Amino acid sequence: MTEPGPDRVHNAIGSSVTGPVVQAGSVSGGITVTVPALPAHIVPHQLPAVASPFVGRAEEVARLTDSLEHAGDGGSLIHVISATAGAGKTTLAVRWAHQVSARFPDGQLYVNLRGFDPSGAPVTPAEAIRGFLDAFGVRPEQIPVALDAQAALYRSLLAERRVLVVLDNARDAEQVRPLLPGPRCFVVVTSRHSLDSLIVREGARSIRLDPLSHTEATELVAARVGAGRAETSPAAVRELVDRCVRLPLALVLAAARAIADPALPLDALAEELRDEQDRLDALDLGDTYLGMRAVFSWSYQALSPPAADLFRLLGLHQGPTIGLHAAAALADVPVRRARVLLAELTQAHLVEESGKRYALHDLLRSYAAELVGGSVPDGAVRRLLDHYLHTALAADRRLAPHRAKITVPPATSPPVEVTDETRALDWFTTEHANLLAAVATAEQHGEHTRVWPLAWSAVTYFERKGHWRDWLATQTAAVTAATRTGDRSAEARAHRLASRAAIRLHRYDDAAAHLERALGLYEDLNIPVGKARTHIAFSWVRELQERYTEAVDHAIYALKLFREVGSRTGEARALDQLGWELALAGDCEQGLVHCEHALDLFRALDHRAGQADTEDSLGYINHQLGRYDRAESHLRRSIALCRSLGDQHTEAVAHDRLGDTLFASGRRTKARQSWTTALVLFEQEAAPEAAAVRAKLTDLR
Secondary structure (H helix, E strand, O other): OOOOOOOOOOOOHHHHOOOOOEEEEEEEOOEEEEEEOOOOOOOOEOOOOOOOOOOOOHHHHHHHHHHHHOOOOOOOEEEEEEOOOOOOHHHHHHHHHHHOHHHOOOOEEEEEOOOOOOOOOOOOHHHHHHHHHHHOOOOHHHOOOOHHHHHHHHHHHHOOOOOEEEEEEEOOHHHHHHHOOOOOOEEEEEEOOOOHHHHHHOOOEEEEOOOOOHHHHHHHHHHHHOHHHHHHOHHHHHHHHHHOOOOHHHHHHHHHHHHHOOOOOHHHHHHHHHOOOOHHHHOEEEEOOEEHHHHHHHHHHOOOHHHHHHHHHHOOOOOOOEEHHHHHHHHOOOHHHHHHHHHHHHHOOOOEEEOOEEEOOHHHHHHHHHHHOOOOOOOHHHHHHHHHHHHHHHHHHHHOOOOOOOOOOOOOOOOOOOOOHHHHHHHHHHHHHHHHHHHHHHHHOOOHHHHHHHHHHOHHHHHHHOOHHHHHHHHHHHHHHHHHHOOHHHHHHHHHHHHHHHHHOOOHHHHHHHHHHHHHHHHHHOOHHHHHHHHHHHHHHHHHOOOHHHHHHHHHHHHHHHHHHOOHHHHHHHHHHHHHHHHHOOOHHHHHHHHHHHHHHHHHHOOHHHHHHHHHHHHHHHHHOOOHHHHHHHHHHHHHHHHHHOOHHHHHHHHHHHHHHHHHOOOHHHHHHHHHHHHHHHHHOOOOOHHHHHHHHHHHO
């Protein structure tokens, strides 16, 4: 008989039992069995030793204990403790089992089912049952041959006994089901799979282990390396905790490195874990059973081949979470099939699902990236990038329907359907970090013709939500990519867009340098619209540098170019810019004329973003002319338009100006309300304008 694992004890008890006394005719599970009469003194205590120290898990311990308190004798209670590898499932189960062992006078059974084992040989239910029967003194010749009969005998033996059964490291529900005992017993199962069918069919209760809290993880490191050593390097301990994603096994392995080398500074160990490519090496002690790479591999090897393929490919995705459609594009499978594969990965706790999003923690991401390595399947990266690029283009078209189109490589994977403006903003908000990651991935894999379109597609969203640094970073990458491919038109566009982000960050000299380069390229390429847009941006820079005459000249030249090419949208934009600059230069009446003309054009074009900007300009100009009622009306219309567009920054600007107008007209309370709203919006995007608004509120008090 093959033994179920190193934790099995009492494997020779049966040889000491004598006498053929039996009870005949017992029935269990529809099978008639003969129940041996067993020596009364045999009480198995199979629980293995527990790891020390034990930190945290108070809530989970309380749930187990509470279930035990209310179990009574009315039925069998089964608990499934599930989590990813290294989360401390076995430690929790065994520690708790020791704490309550006295409540089970008829014994405690334990078996390591080796569901995820480097040997690849899980313990069969028959092997586990025979080990349990062995522990109760049943002689080999009294054990039936068939599994159903063995399970029936096992249940019959435990029917009147109060026994705690710990089924550790289960692979699936079918491995567990024959090992479930009678109604007076309490069962704890641990698994890397969630074993949902046990919850549905057997009424098991699920306990899913999350990583330790930051406080608990810190306590575990300190308990291992010594409180004094931990207290002298608090920053290093914090980084160790973060890099180990608060997984108990990873923390113990990191601590073991420190214990083995007392001279090793914790800062140096934290630095090793900082490098994603070396992180798993730093958590490897050279033992088949100890090392994050090893324990992850046991879960990975248990996957179906298609799920294993998807897991590897997820190593290419650098964003924090991935959606269903992106995963389908990455794996080159239909969305329905991707959902099935992600469900398998979720069940195996190799992927976490939250709100229809899927994520790998940093250690699993490192492992997946290591698996995919240099053997990236053909087209996988391009399919992933095209999913983000073409969905972003569609979403941007919803946000800015008047924006000029660009030519991009054809899609190699289907985009997500974006049906309206609200869904477009929601998509950008959800995928914000993934778009930044997509730009980085495109750079890393040499997909330069996708870098600048990805950056271009996010500009409207970045501008409305005030993500200036992300805007500038992606456009800087776009400049580099366009230069490498020799696409001078794309290079000019990226310089121009980078200038606008630099302006928002008050880097006016940088903005001017970008614009000089863009204007030179547009001149060489003879692209009038590009030149006109660059002059608009130049007008803005010169205004902020308080060079108002130059600002007006640039706006006039932009208006001339837009009119020459017949761009009504460009003409409206240039009229608004010119009217604004004239007002700042002191000619409010002429500025009013141009901005009112711009507003008429924007309304005729149904260009709401242009209307919002121009209503703001008219609010300012009317304020300067002392027409406070008109100013308030324009500014409130600008605010309403901005809210409908999701344009947070322009809304904040309009609230700030509205506060000025309300204050000037003697309505201090309403001014305070408007400035307070502006401050909240500016602070949400960390905008430099927040300081000036904060000062107004302080002066008002």
